Amino acid sequence: MKLGDEIQDIDAPELEEVELKKRRISVYSTGALKTAVAIDRLYVNHPGFMEAIQALDRVFQIAGEFEMQQGITIEGPPGTGKTSVYRYFKRTVPASNLFAEGMGIIGVRGIKRTTVGYLIRALLKAYKYPFSSGTEAQLYARRGILIDLIREKGTKILFIDESSAMLTKTSTRSSTQHETDVTDLLREILDECGIGVVLASYGGGASLKHTDNALASRMSVRCALQEFSYDKQWHGLLHAFASQCIEYDLGFIKDRSVGKLIHEATQGNIRDLKRLLTEAVLIGTDTTQLTLNAETLGKAFNEVKGRGHESPNPFD
Numbered sequence: 001m002k003l004g005d006e007i008q009d010i011d012a013p014e015l016e017e018v019e020l021k022k023r024r025i026s027v028y029s030t031g032a033l034k035t036a037v038a039i040d041r042l043y044v045n046h047p048g049f050m051e052a053i054q055a056l057d058r059v060f061q062i063a064g065e066f067e068m069q070q071g072i073t074i075e076g077p078p079g080t081g082k083t084s085v086y087r088y089f090k091r092t093v094p095a096s097n098l099f100a101e102g103m104g105i106i107g108v109r110g111i112k113r114t115t116v117g118y119l120i121r122a123l124l125k126a127y128k129y130p131f132s133s134g135t136e137a138q139l140y141a142r143r144g145i146l147i148d149l150i151r152e153k154g155t156k157i158l159f160i161d162e163s164s165a166m167l168t169k170t171s172t173r174s175s176t177q178h179e180t181d182v183t184d185l186l187r188e189i190l191d192e193c194g195i196g197v198v199l200a201s202y203g204g205g206a207s208l209k210h211t212d213n214a215l216a217s218r219m220s221v222r223c224a225l226q227e228f229s230y231d232k233q234w235h236g237l238l239h240a241f242a243s244q245c246i247e248y249d250l251g252f253i254k255d256r257s258v259g260k261l262i263h264e265a266t267q268g269n270i271r272d273l274k275r276l277l278t279e280a281v282l283i284g285t286d287t288t289q290l291t292l293n294a295e296t297l298g299k300a301f302n303e304v305k306g307r308g309h310e311s312p313n314p315f316d
């Protein structure tokens, strides 16, 4: 049996983002889109994000130096920045002759039915290894090649996104078998290569103990990302967005009362915040309103929520 599941590329934009982009391209001018891209690419070092980046940094520095295994779990609800930790880290890793270019950190995305074969195939593909298809058994047999590649390329961190499904034990026998294999492989990689493994998931880390206690004990660092409460940190986040954005004047969001309304509109979720601000910049640029105001935010809210939404618009 050949494995039919398409590899989910972690570096490719997510489906939802692609749809969003399509709509924006059909609605806004090229100039507006160009300005808004800058906001989309902007990363803010809020405390939770920084903690995760620092954890990766530390593992990156010491990977391969000690025998002790270095594992990190990053947990958080959708849209709180788990994948962003990988993207930001990958973008900022300085080049070095200790690892092949672009191979210092390697990322793959898990799927619901992540078998050990799927994981090996995804990783071989990430290394651009030419023979990355085959049956589960053929792929399993290539795990030695994978381990050699990790060593040869000098990879220091393996980032496995969307790892919940593989960390959660289910009751069916066959999937339990596969899941055990997946965690076995991760343990083998941790032990054999002395590199850091990062598992990002929406709360899968806690179940890991039941699935594979031996792997759980190797995952020594736990980072948690979450939605922002309405507090000082929230205002800090808005401040940072406004100060870092040079393409459009977001100064309006520094106002405390505006910050409160934005929190209501986004429930403190950074994905929702970024969507709202990006949409506002698009609308603002196209209506030649070059400083943000309540009216633009109100229009942006309607746009991101979709026509016919029922949530009250906090900016009305």
Ligand SMILES: Nc1ncnc2c1ncn2[C@@H]1O[C@H](COP(=O)(O)OP(=O)(O)OP(=O)(O)O)[C@@H](O)[C@H]1O
Binding pocket: 040, 042, 043, 044, 045, 046, 049, 076, 077, 078, 079, 080, 081, 082, 083, 084, 085, 202, 270, 271, 272, 274
């Ligand atoms: N620190 C940050 N600064 C700026 N933007 C951020 C930050 N963290 C996340 N974002 C933005 O929020 C959005 C969602 O982030 P991301 O995709 O990393 O979340 P996630 O936790 O992986 O979500 P999911 O569980 O749905 O995959 C992205 O558009 C990203 O650019």
Ligand SMILES: [Mg+2]
Binding pocket: 082, 083, 084, 161
């Ligand atoms: Mg993600």
